[in-house]
Amino acid sequence: xxxxxIFMIGVGGQGIGTMSEILIRAVDYSGQKCxxxxxxxxxxxxxxxxxxxxxxxVNSPLVTQGDVDLVLALERHEALRGMNYLxxxxxxxxxxxxxQPLPVRLGKESEITxxxxxxxxxxxxxxxxxxxxxxxxxxxxxxxxxxxxxKYKLIPSVEIEDYLKAMEDLMNExxxxxxxxxxxxxxxxx
Amino acid sequence: MKLLGEMLVQQSPFSEIVIGNTxxxxxxxxxxxxxxxxxxxxxxxxxxxxxxxxxxxxRPFYFEFSTNEKVALELAFGASINGFTSCVxxxxxxxxxxxxxxxxxxxxxxxGGMVIVIGDDPGxxxxxxxxxxxxxxxxxYTPILEPKDAQEVYDMxxxxxxxxxxxxxxxxxxxxxxTAHFKQKVNFGKYIxxxxxxxxxxxxxxxxxxPIANNVPVMKRRALEKLEKWKEISxxxxxxxxxxxxxxxxxxxxxxxxxxxxxxxxVDKVDILRLGMVYPLPRRAIVEFLxxxxxxxxxxxxxxxxxxxxxxxxxxxxxxxxxxxKVDIDDxxxxxxxxxxxxxxxxxxxxxxxxxYPIKSKPRVIQRPPQLCPGCGHxxxxxxxxxxxxxxxxxVADIGCHTLGFLEPYKVGQVLLSMGHSTSTASGLSLFNTSxxxxxxxxxxxxxxxxxxxxxxxxxxNHKFTLVVMENGTTAxxxxxxxxxxxxxxxNLLESMGVKHIWEVDTYQQDKLEEVLRQALNTDEFNVVIAxxxxxxxxxxxxxxxxxxxxxxxRVTNKCTLANVCITRFACPSFQRDESGNxxxxxxxxxxxxxxIPVCPSVALELEKFESVGDEK
Numbered sequence: 001x002x003x004x005x006i007f008m009i010g011v012g013g014q015g016i017g018t019m020s021e022i023l024i025r026a027v028d029y030s031g032q033k034c035x036x037x038x039x040x041x042x043x044x045x046x047x048x049x050x051x052x053x054x055x056x057x058v059n060s061p062l063v064t065q066g067d068v069d070l071v072l073a074l075e076r077h078e079a080l081r082g083m084n085y086l087x088x089x090x091x092x093x094x095x096x097x098x099x100q101p102l103p104v105r106l107g108k109e110s111e112i113t114x115x116x117x118x119x120x121x122x123x124x125x126x127x128x129x130x131x132x133x134x135x136x137x138x139x140x141x142x143x144x145x146x147x148x149x150x151k152y153k154l155i156p157s158v159e160i161e162d163y164l165k166a167m168e169d170l171m172n173e174x175x176x177x178x179x180x181x182x183x184x185x186x187x188x189x190x
Numbered sequence: 191m192k193l194l195g196e197m198l199v200q201q202s203p204f205s206e207i208v209i210g211n212t213x214x215x216x217x218x219x220x221x222x223x224x225x226x227x228x229x230x231x232x233x234x235x236x237x238x239x240x241x242x243x244x245x246x247x248x249r250p251f252y253f254e255f256s257t258n259e260k261v262a263l264e265l266a267f268g269a270s271i272n273g274f275t276s277c278v279x280x281x282x283x284x285x286x287x288x289x290x291x292x293x294x295x296x297x298x299x300x301x302g303g304m305v306i307v308i309g310d311d312p313g314x315x316x317x318x319x320x321x322x323x324x325x326x327x328x329x330x331y332t333p334i335l336e337p338k339d340a341q342e343v344y345d346m347x348x349x350x351x352x353x354x355x356x357x358x359x360x361x362x363x364x365x366x367x368x369t370a371h372f373k374q375k376v377n378f379g380k381y382i383x384x385x386x387x388x389x390x391x392x393x394x395x396x397x398x399x400x401p402i403a404n405n406v407p408v409m410k411r412r413a414l415e416k417l418e419k420w421k422e423i424s425x426x427x428x429x430x431x432x433x434x435x436x437x438x439x440x441x442x443x444x445x446x447x448x449x450x451x452x453x454x455x456x457v458d459k460v461d462i463l464r465l466g467m468v469y470p471l472p473r474r475a476i477v478e479f480l481x482x483x484x485x486x487x488x489x490x491x492x493x494x495x496x497x498x499x500x501x502x503x504x505x506x507x508x509x510x511x512x513x514x515x516k517v518d519i520d521d522x523x524x525x526x527x528x529x530x531x532x533x534x535x536x537x538x539x540x541x542x543x544x545x546x547y548p549i550k551s552k553p554r555v556i557q558r559p560p561q562l563c564p565g566c567g568h569x570x571x572x573x574x575x576x577x578x579x580x581x582x583x584x585x586v587a588d589i590g591c592h593t594l595g596f597l598e599p600y601k602v603g604q605v606l607l608s609m610g611h612s613t614s615t616a617s618g619l620s621l622f623n624t625s626x627x628x629x630x631x632x633x634x635x636x637x638x639x640x641x642x643x644x645x646x647x648x649x650x651x652n653h654k655f656t657l658v659v660m661e662n663g664t665t666a667x668x669x670x671x672x673x674x675x676x677x678x679x680x681x682n683l684l685e686s687m688g689v690k691h692i693w694e695v696d697t698y699q700q701d702k703l704e705e706v707l708r709q710a711l712n713t714d715e716f717n718v719v720i721a722x723x724x725x726x727x728x729x730x731x732x733x734x735x736x737x738x739x740x741x742x743x744x745r746v747t748n749k750c751t752l753a754n755v756c757i758t759r760f761a762c763p764s765f766q767r768d769e770s771g772n773x774x775x776x777x778x779x780x781x782x783x784x785x786x787i788p789v790c791p792s793v794a795l796e797l798e799k800f801e802s803v804g805d806e807k
Contacts, residue, residue, distance in 0.1 A: 011558070024207055024373055035339070036373040037209075039315065045591060045667075046763055047560030059450035061339075061372050064528040066548025080553040088547045097778060100766045101558035102598060105757050107767065109556045116554070124549040137739055138778040169192045176191070 003056035010074030019142040020051035025166035037061040147186035195243035210343035211236035217347035225269035227262035230668035231281030232316035233370040234309040259284035273390035279307035297409035303354030313525030322492035327469035427466030428475035438483035445526035454544035565783030567723025572600035588612035590633030610640025617653035628655035635665040635673040691717035743780040749794035
């Protein structure tokens with residue numbers, strides 16, 4: 001493998017930053033070179049937030065639209081937007097929740113459904129993983145997505161323990177305990 | 191858990207995954223910087239976050255958020271002429287605020303050295319323009335270093351301090367949004383705490399410091415002589431590949447990395463000269479590069495700053511080479527991401543661009559404009575004003591979260607220039623105007639930053655309009671930094687300046703807010719409404735930190751008649767629509783603030799009954 005690129009997308013406030021911070025450290029623990037960049041600023045106020053991560057023989061931290069191996073989306077509408085970034089044969093993991101964008105709330109656009117995502121993925125040969133759990137805290141949705149990535153080994157050469165080490169670096173004891181429990185429950189689940 | 195604050199001041203070398211902004215702070219520590227100042231603005235506030243991660247007692251330098259960028263720069267200047275190495279950092283447009291004092295710096299003997307870190311914003315990710323601040327370097331004879339990644343942000347900061355001290359000259363370290371936020375493993379050196387210095391300001395020895403009359407040409411000469419030395423230093427920062435082609439590309443900063451990704455294996459078909467110092471440019475390196483190639487493309491983000499210089503060098507040296515600069519207007523606009531560089535390069539050397547294989551079709555994509563947070567205290571102001579202002583009335587926006595009032599559905603705030611412009615722009619709009627009401631907005635941090643002169647002018651020159659101060663008690667947009675309002679009360683200031691009509695209202699009291707705004711808009715003199723409510727994003731974050739996760743939320747009862755005011759006009763993002771068009775509350779978003787209750791004509795919104803409010807630690 002020469003390089004592998006990941007694009008993360010969600011809505012401001014969903015925890016994209018934490019997810020990407022865990023991922024870059026997990027990849028680093030796996031012994032691979034990794035660079036990344038988050039979007040900050042105005043968009044964070046309820047707008048689209050994204051984060052880029054590139055592994056291996058790469059230069060710019062920014063991914064190229066249409067050249068991404070793996071898209072992680074924390075929301076349904078963003079999942080469809082995120083698919084725009086995929087290369088042919090790419091993979092999408094998304095958390096199935098809906099934070100309706102303004103045009104939907106104003107009644108100008110219809111809400112995106114899981115079926116629409118599924119149909120689009122099928123038509124374009126995108127490998128699709130839909131994630132949805134009954135979580136104690138909405139802010140754990142990103143951990144559920146990460147656990148799915150880990151469970152199906154969607155990032156080459158990154159092992160379960162790499163994710164856990166990365167989480168431990170970034171979380172205090174209490175937060176790490178609850179998050180790693182959820183993470184392992186999903187990884188070891190059916 | 192790794193503790194950033196401890197790592198940043200540890201004495202032994204280490205490497206860690208950090209963003210460029212964080213790497214700067216380690217460079218400050220290692221290079222003996224003693225005074226750091228700033229005004230918050232994207233993409234630089236994370237520098238302050240990293241500084242704050244170091245407990246104040248362990249911080250080897252003084253740090254403050256100043257009232258505005260100019261104040262911050264002057265403070266850093268004062269420290270430097272007294273022998274203390276200083277650094278000031280701010281966002282792109284902050285350069286305009288500092289300009290009046292900044293342009294003097296190169297004429298002064300900055301004994302301690304001084305690094306000016308600017309966060310430019312190609313692509314206008316979080317700014318009102320994409321101004322190219324390299325022009326300020328030329329304007330003021332100030333050198334500019336431009337790193338390509340987080341490692342180089344750190345390396346170049348160290349170099350900047352070294353040369354700045356040596357030449358007693360200011361240096362700009364120019365970051366752009368994505369070098370500031372570039373995340374990678376950075377290798378840091380060792381930190382040797384330095385001994386205390388004493389203040390050394392000395393006019394006899396190092397002056398003059400007064401650029402007036404006969405001193406000006408003397409001081410200007412001094413600046414230009416230093417610039418000659420910087421031209422030599424610039425050669426050290428010219429990085430070139432081994433020559434193997436007749437085609438060459440001159441580039442700088444992050445666009446260089448985009449270029450490498452875009453060409454991929456075609457990198458063998460072209461030579462690259464990367465400029466680490468973008469002002470002054472390394473003449474010898476450029477001459478040699480031009481002479482060694484038949485065609486040279488200048489791949490340059492934003493303006494044609496390098497292009498103009500390279501072309502004039504080629505002319506002066508009579509070099510026979512085809513120089514390809516910007517081809518069309520598109521080349522001037524936007525960040526040079528890999529996609530952008532691919533489109534720029536395709537117009538010149540199509541064969542260099544590596545092919546990509548995207549999925550076949552385009553998904554349906556729905557716009558998601560930014561918006562005010564659930565419970566935001568600004569929302570009732572925009573909602574009420576969208577009801578009571580007529581189509582003819584004019585509303586003047588300013589910089590801050592409240593700028594977002596201009597978006598649907600409120601469309602309140604129709605014109606914007608810069609921080610604090612609103613009061614004076616509104617004054618102008620009120621001239622020869624008796625038929626259209628004028629209302630201006632101003633955030634509380636901006637009130638102190640640049641709002642005061644406009645307000646004083648309105649009082650002094652009797653301008654007639656309504657100013658709404660959107661007071662949320664913090665600098666919210668950039669990440670909740672404190673501001674002078676903590677000590678100085680806005681109302682007291684306004685009163686002491688002689689404003690006769692001042693109302694203060696909590697924006698959650700919507701009836702009172704509406705009454706006050708109507709009264710204010712019908713007042714025939716300058717008047718101010720202080721529309722207060724603490725920033726609810728800050729409030730909810732603090733609440734979570736205390737361990738309170740579950741709170742009572744709003745619900746839509748069966749009294750709902752689908753008037754849709756909550757969802758389409760008040761437009762809190764917590765209100766959503768199900769497939770049959772019924773309105774419900776998104777549990778992930780609602781913070782249980784209740785600011786929406788008064789807007790429902792059917793009284794269908796109520797707060798859940800809830801026994802316990804989470805488990806406090």
